[in-house]
Amino acid sequence: MFLTDEELRKITAFRRELHQKPEVSGDEAQTALRLKEELSLTGPDSVVTGIGGHGLAAVYGAEPGPTVLIRAELDGLPIQEISDVAYRSTVPGRGHLCGHDGHMAILMALAKGLGRDRPTRGRAILMFQPAEENGAGAAAVLADPKFAALVPDMSLSLHNFPGVRLGHVLLREGPVNCASRGMRIVLRGKTSHASNPEQGIAPTFAVARLLDSLTGLGNNGPLGPDYSLVTVTHARLGEPAFGISPGEAQIWATLRTLTDEAMATLVSRAEELVESEARARQLQVDISYEDVFGQCCNSPEAVAQLRRALDEEGVSHDAVNSLLPMKASEDFGLFLTVAPAAMFFLGAGEDHPRLHNPDYDFPDALIAIGARVFMRVIRNILG
Known part of the structure; x- marks a missing residue:
């Protein structure tokens, strides 16, 4: 030494x-x-x-x-x-x-x-x-x-x-x-009284579907060129109140791949999935990224x-x-x-x-x- x-x-x-x-x-x-x-x-x-x-x-x-x-x-x-x-x-x-x-x-x-x-x-x-x-x-x-x-x-x-x-x-x-990045999804609709949810635009069903479909984008297989993993790390729907049908929601998910090329593909698929769901539910959507790591x-x-x-x-x-x-x-x-x-x-x-x-x-x-x-x-x- x-x-x-x-x-x-x-x-x-x-x-x-x-x-x-x-x-x-x-x-x-x-x-x-x-x-x-x-x-x-x-x-x-x-x-x-x-x-x-x-x-x-x-x-x-x-x-x-x-x-x-x-x-x-x-x-x-x-x-x-x-x-x-x-x-x-x-x-x-x-x-x-x-x-x-x-x-x-x-x-x-x-x-x-x-x-x-x-x-x-x-x-x-x-x-x-x-x-x-x-x-x-x-x-x-x-x-x-x-x-x-x-x-x-x-x-x-x-x-x-x-x-x-x-x-x-x-x-x-x-x-x-691996490459990875944090994907923050914000869905915006319109609140309403909980007794009349039809008068608002709630992101509830979009969140329910995305929690499953986002995770399904990953294969979590062997660590080869096609490896991918999507982990939902946080979700929030509306305010903690019983009288309000929610008008806003957030989903945080970590996207992970072995290569930068695979990450570009996974990002594109995730964004397309989120935007399609938002359109179907008449929701506005914002997508941003944090904690971005390359391979x-x-x-x-x-x-x-x-x-x-x-x-x-x-x-x-x-x-x-x-x-x-x-x-x-x-x-x-x-x-x-x-x-x-x-x-x-x-x-x-x-x-x-x-x-x-x-x-x-x-x-x-x-x-x-x-x-x-x-x-x-x-x-x-x-x-």
Whole structure:
């Protein structure tokens, strides 16, 4: 390990500090400020702040050569933590229950090492990205004019993975995360007295039909090119009153496919279904989308670099596993539109609480493993 035991202990303490003060997507100002303070102690060649929102990037190295970008996420989740650890969240209704605090700690470990021993050529960029949980962050970073000076030749990332033995890595080429998006449907008719529903235009029957027909658009089959899933996550009809026949309703549904092409087809079919039902019931309809994630694919050249590093660091790994690709989404896939990119999945323990569970906590033992792998890639490419 390129860090001393004392340095690793301090980085673990820093991870636990972050764990206590989670901020949700788009609100990571204090997290970014604290990271900037800690990064300044490592002497980066430059730090770019406010990228894509509250994102920041620390740059190490200024000689000609390639640029390798390592990315971690800033945001926590709007979930109440129920852990009994001493460093549990102090923010009501908020928790680092996906491990982004641990991912940030891994990059801080890299910052310590890179600050002490710069690359001999090119640049290593540590990108702390905002707003991963709602799918907005990567797009905002890439669209930010500040990113033009940071465009990498390769981008890498990781995610901890409960259900896989501690420290074991899953890594494969091609698709690793599904595309998904939240579809919000608003149906508007006209209220009436509950004793005379015929005098209004109620969305009741449209909602009843759509709850079934939207779900029926998905096949929930094997994770191949034709995979699709529609999950209704919320529905509301009218006001909570007995004297009013409803005039408005909402349905929220998550659309999920393995590929972006399949997503375009599923979106078109869902919109056609909703609009047809609205016309049949003389309802106005508004459709909007949130939490939009594209497919996440690993490029062969980036995977090759990670496999070499895993082998050289003695970290066990495999490519064939029923857990990949994941049905869950990840906005890191957008970095592949800029340069070769890959994400590996680092086992958090077979019986570890799952991601987004209220009792989840990032295993500190993964900090050293993740940092070693990334540092090995950086040294292999940049020297």
